[in-house]
Amino acid sequence: MRIFRMLRAGLAVAVCLGALIAAVRLVVADDNPASVRRQLAFLRSELESGAAHDAQAMFPEGYFFLYALYGLTEVDLGLGRPPGERAGELTAARWALAALDSADGRAPFDAGLTPSYGVFYRGWTNWLRGGIVALDPSGPEAARFERDSAELAAAFDAAPTPFLAAYPGQAWPVDSTVAIASLRLYDKLFPPHADPAPGGRATPAPRYRATVDRWLAGAKERLDPATGLLPHRADVATGAPIEVARGSSQSMIQRFLVDVDPAFAAQQYRVFRERFRPWGPAIREFPTGVAGAGDVDSGPLVLGVSLSATAVTMGAARVQGDGRLADALTGLADVAGVPIDTPHARRYAFGVLPVGDAFVAWSKSARPWVSAPPAGPPPDLAWWWCLPILTVLLGIAIFSIFLSGLRAR
Template sequence: MLRIVRLVLAVAITATAALGAARLTAPAGGGISPQLAFLRAELESGAAEQAQELFPEGYFFLYALYGLTAVDEGRADDARWALTHLESDAGRAPFGGDMPLRYGVFYRGWVNWLRGGIVSLSRDPAEVRRFEQDSAEIAAAFDGSPTPYLVSYPGQAWPVDSTVAMASLRLHDKLLTPKYDVTTIVWLANVRASLDPATQLIPHTADADTGEPTSGAQGTSQSMINRFLPEIDADFATQQYTRFRTWFLDAPLGLGPAVREYPVGFDGPANVDSGPLVLGISLSATAVTIGAARVHGDASLATGLSQFGEVAGLPLSTPWTKRYALGLAPIGDAFLAWSKSARLWVATPPAEPPSRHISMWWRLPLLTLFLAVGTAPWLLRAALRRRRLTVSA
């Protein structure tokens, strides 16, 4: 019986290692539809309400990312269903207070971006009118602000939220009569004048009154900013993405690629957005960077991050659904689905994608580890058998 147990254990270890090696080298596929099916079931079972208990935008982000991924997949009805929940009392609940832009730029920017995506799929007259109205209100807030970074909550400004809102104005100008070129030009000029001095990247937080950085660039916001900047201005986006790659791309212990929460050479505490930091790596920033790499035409990085995620993310598939981390954190599944479905809504893909690549050898350390783990049980069995034969002789 002991021999049988040992044999079964050895086979299981080897099979697990072989599966890891296969996931690391095979295309990171499986499609987006199974992920959306899992997320829809979770949302209908109260996952958004549970996420809200974990961080302030949990409810909002689960529905928003589901809706945005649905737009990427051409599923207007699913996106509209998500928008209905964002515009409910529960969706607006965290965004109260006295702010120049009602509900704050976080709420208004993401909702306007999603509504614009729905308009791009289905020109419903009511949605078009609402998109025009909300875009005008957002543009007026930017035009009347002394800083490029509008507040998300009273007295608090995160530049990433203004980046999303500005992208929604660019989407308006693509889909409908262009109106906001000047607003965009002024915004870009003001952003360039208020970059993080250490990295020359858009900062993580800014003073709500002056727009001056109050904290340096961080991976969670940078990954998101670089997802939206190509929709606003291609040249500035390329400059920022190149710096982001230089300061935040990492492979601790030779395992990666992955994305840091703080720039190379800097350290700091974990936060509710980054999640736990392992050797400085933020899993949420790493997941979102898949989408940023895709819209920048950085295929090698997008593929590498996706394949690494297929190993580290512990995916579980059924004939109908796919989930990561055994489905214990649906918000992570939402970010991954949105990132893996990423495409440009406003801009056109570059005719010649950037000539930046990650080394093709990044998989070697992990493949070596899988080989060692997979063969270890059999080498141990062979060593024990040889010892028994020696003792018997």
């Protein structure tokens, strides 16, 4: 009997300790680079074991996203280091880019599109390649970044719509937003120079300013009429909205739009925050007042909340300067995701879905690559949003102690 009492007491202590750890994680945001690096260590191990091919069997861009987000997170961490200390992140990001620039990376995409393989593939790879150039301007990626940026710009300039096709006959505005952000990154990394001679000409405009300005004007003419945001899907021929704005794509758009046009991004972000938050910091898949079911883009919904959109908004809030929401989402992820730490790795949800870990790592490391960090909108999340969850955790701890004592008696 004594050993059973000891086991019950030990279980009660474990439950109380777990509740305490969860409470601390909820209110103390852990976006430390060291924590993100432990996540990347887990992801690298999973990628080397074939996790990207497993993810591809789950959704159409599974392979691509797992490698892309791994590489982009390495770039984010590298940009936070002095130039002479980026070798590790640079090597890892190049490894990820090589996986994307392969037959497996291109397999889901159509070579006959304009640009070849579609704007999703070309936009994300150009963004990652540009990030590598930002880490190492003298590296071999610069020439390819220049060629691919020119091809993307030519495709946008020739199209009657700002939203290019990602797959035959299908266009998602979020994909074009990523591609346009990569052109803005090019203009930052390779700015034009004025003629230094006396009486020389004035500094010319950035190479892709006209393309970006034309894209912005066209995108603003094709906003979703129900929300005033960029639509989830658009007609591939005209760019007209054909599906209401949704959280799974809006969370991505808000992450990249700040590097395209900070003023437009700030306006769009305020609307997004207002229309897609049902309670606390969680993000809906559909705007308030619109019903819908989960699909391959959003994943399963929980009371209308999209777990993927919530995770990606963590990074969007961070680059938009919305620190309170970013910290709240980080805490929520560190409780709901039940992260398991070892001295060298961290995994969420017991590591059963590595692409989820990749989205969390990318969101925790988020930083603008082109624009200066914005001041951000006024906070609209009450400080007490976490009190109901803390109350539940306290109740669990008290109940475990009570139950243990009751059984002992």
